Amino acid sequence: MPGLSNWRWTNPSLPQTLQISVWLLYATAVFGLLLGSIFSAFLGPLLAIGALVAAVAAGLGISNERKWGYVLGIVVAMLETLLWVLAIVDGARQGIISLLFAIALVALLVHPMSRDYRRIWFR
Numbered sequence: 569m570p571g572l573s574n575w576r577w578t579n580p581s582l583p584q585t586l587q588i589s590v591w592l593l594y595a596t597a598v599f600g601l602l603l604g605s606i607f608s609a610f611l612g613p614l615l616a617i618g619a620l621v622a623a624v625a626a627g628l629g630i631s632n633e634r635k636w637g638y639v640l641g642i643v644v645a646m647l648e649t650l651l652w653v654l655a656i657v658d659g660a661r662q663g664i665i666s667l668l669f670a671i672a673l674v675a676l677l678v679h680p681m682s683r684d685y686r687r688i689w690f691r
Contacts, residue, residue, distance in 0.1 A: 575628060575632050576632055578591075578631055579632070579633070582631070583681045583682065583685050585676045585679045585682045586630055586676070586677075586682050586685060589627075589641060589682065590627040590630050590631050591627075592669065592672070592676070593623045593627035593630070593641055593645075593673070594623070594627045596644070597620040597621070597623040600616070600620045600623070605619070606648060606655060606666065607619040607620065607651065609655065610651050610654065611651075619644060619647065619648075622640055622643075622644050623641075623644045625637070625640060626641035626643075626644055627641070629641070633690045633691060635686065638677070638682075642678065645677055648673070649667065649670040649674055652666055652670050
């Protein structure tokens with residue numbers, strides 16, 4: 569297993585569904601740190617930081633064609649989607665656009681192009 573310095577943050581050889589997923593995972597972490605995240609509202613500050621670190625790790629794993637990165641990305645995306653649905657049901661109206669981005673991330677990760685590429689090329 570190569571050292572972290574040999575890992576890529578992005579991978580242009582990935583299909584565009586996975587490339588966009590990587591960028592959305594990174595954006596989730598950056599905006600979550602800068603503006604606050606849905607994770608902190610429901611999970612508390614320590615678990616929220618863990619979820620944001622998991623988003624970065626998932627993006628890094630996907631960029632380096634690792635199966636664990638793909639699985640972690642799906643878990644983070646599904647958790648974020650679930651929490652936004654709970655927040656909107658609870659009355660948060662400003663979360664609708666964030667919910668759409670979370671749904672888009674799940675859709676990109678489970679898209680047949682992403683699944684086929686993962687099945688063939690990820691280790």
